Amino acid sequence: MRVEIWSDIACPWCYIGKARFEEGLAAFPHRDRVEVVYRSFELDPERSRGEVAPVVDMLAAKYGRTREEAAAMEEHVASVAHGQGLPYRVEGRLHGSTFDVHRLLHLAADRGRQEALLDLAYRANFAEERSVYDHDDLVRLAVEAGLDEAEARAVLADGAAYADRVRADEREAAELGATGVPFFVFDRRYGVSGGQPAEVFTRALEQAWQGRAVEPAAAGPAPGCEADGACAV
Numbered sequence: 001m002r003v004e005i006w007s008d009i010a011c012p013w014c015y016i017g018k019a020r021f022e023e024g025l026a027a028f029p030h031r032d033r034v035e036v037v038y039r040s041f042e043l044d045p046e047r048s049r050g051e052v053a054p055v056v057d058m059l060a061a062k063y064g065r066t067r068e069e070a071a072a073m074e075e076h077v078a079s080v081a082h083g084q085g086l087p088y089r090v091e092g093r094l095h096g097s098t099f100d101v102h103r104l105l106h107l108a109a110d111r112g113r114q115e116a117l118l119d120l121a122y123r124a125n126f127a128e129e130r131s132v133y134d135h136d137d138l139v140r141l142a143v144e145a146g147l148d149e150a151e152a153r154a155v156l157a158d159g160a161a162y163a164d165r166v167r168a169d170e171r172e173a174a175e176l177g178a179t180g181v182p183f184f185v186f187d188r189r190y191g192v193s194g195g196q197p198a199e200v201f202t203r204a205l206e207q208a209w210q211g212r213a214v215e216p217a218a219a220g221p222a223p224g225c226e227a228d229g230a231c232a233v
Contacts, residue, residue, distance in 0.1 A: 001034050001209060006041040006173045006183040009101050009132055011225040012077045012088070015122045017182035017195035019084050024201025030209055038109075038118055040102040040169035041181045043225050044095070052096035052133050077231070080223075087127035096133040099166065104142060106162040107155050117145035180226040194222025 005021070007014035025031050060070035074090040081088035101121055108117040120141045124130040130137050135156045142152035155161040176185060184192045184201070186208035192200065200222075225231040 001030070001187055001205075002037060003034055003205075004037045004039050004185045004188075006039040006169065006178055006185075007181045008041050008043045008225065009098050009118075009121050009125055010043050010095060011181050012081065012126065012231060013195040013222075013224045014182045015088075015126050016077075016081055016084055016086065017222075017224070018118075018122070019086055020195055020198045021182075021184065021201045023198035025205065027198070027202045028205040028209075030205075034205065036115070038105065038114055039173065040105070040166040041173050041178070041183070041227075042098055042102065042166075042170065043181070043227065044097065045099070045170075047097045049097045049099065050133075052094050052131075055093040055095045056091065058095045081126070087123070089127060089129075092129060093125065094131055094133060098132070099163075100135070100138065100156055101132050102166045102169075103162040104138060104152060104155060106165045107152065108142070108145060108147060111147055113146045117142060117147070120145050180224045182224060194224040196222040 003021075005018070007018070025034060025036075028034065056067060056070045056074060059065065059073055060067045063070065063073075065073070071090060078088040078090050105114055105117055105121075108114040121132050121138075124137065124141055125132045130141075132138060132141070135153075138156060139149060139152050143149050173183065176183070176191065178191075178193070180193065182193070182195060184204070186192075186204060190204070190208050192204050223231070
């Protein structure tokens with residue numbers, strides 16, 4: 001069985017949802033026969049490359065909140081992440097275009113290192129004082145994930161490299177009806193959206209394995225990030 005996960009490195013609920021999915025997958029009896037593939041989805045596709053701003057400032061401007069209110073929104077998400085055992089820092093994080101990150105993730109997929117790079121990118125973005133929007137930092141992450149440094153630099157230097165693959169993933173997401181992320185698709189037949197609890201993913205895997213449709217209503221609403229960049233708190 002194949003599970004495809006549309007996500008964005010800028011989405012906190014994708015970071016949390018990945019951990020919850022993995023917890024749910026660990027409880028699935030046939031987990032060794034599940035292939036997990038990560039697909040591209042940009043929350044802020046109109047943002048220019050190099051246009052970077054502090055996350056708290058971006059949230060304050062986007063939602064018309066004070067900086068203190070925006071920081072409180074981030075603190076809430078941080079508390080959820082911490083409850084999942086994930087490190088999460090509120091101050092000092094940046095927001096920008098994730099297009100180059102997605103392009104590099106496609107290179108990593110071709111080299112069998114996609115999840116390794118994704119995990120490092122999530123950690124850099126949400127927990128460490130490293131930027132996923134700086135090419136030098138991205139190359140360092142790629143090397144840590146097991147990619148060739150020269151090849152990673154070449155991909156980032158060529159703005160067209162893997163661009164078609166990123167756009168194809170985003171078109172497929174739209175065709176499947178995804179308006180936000182994380183979005184999980186089981187064998188291209190059934191879908192679950194949002195950062196659901198681990199037991200929901202286990203149940204979805206069991207239902208998909210048995211050929212039964214995953215009932216979105218049974219899963220209930222779950223937090224996620226919308227295509228316009230809005231994230232539930």
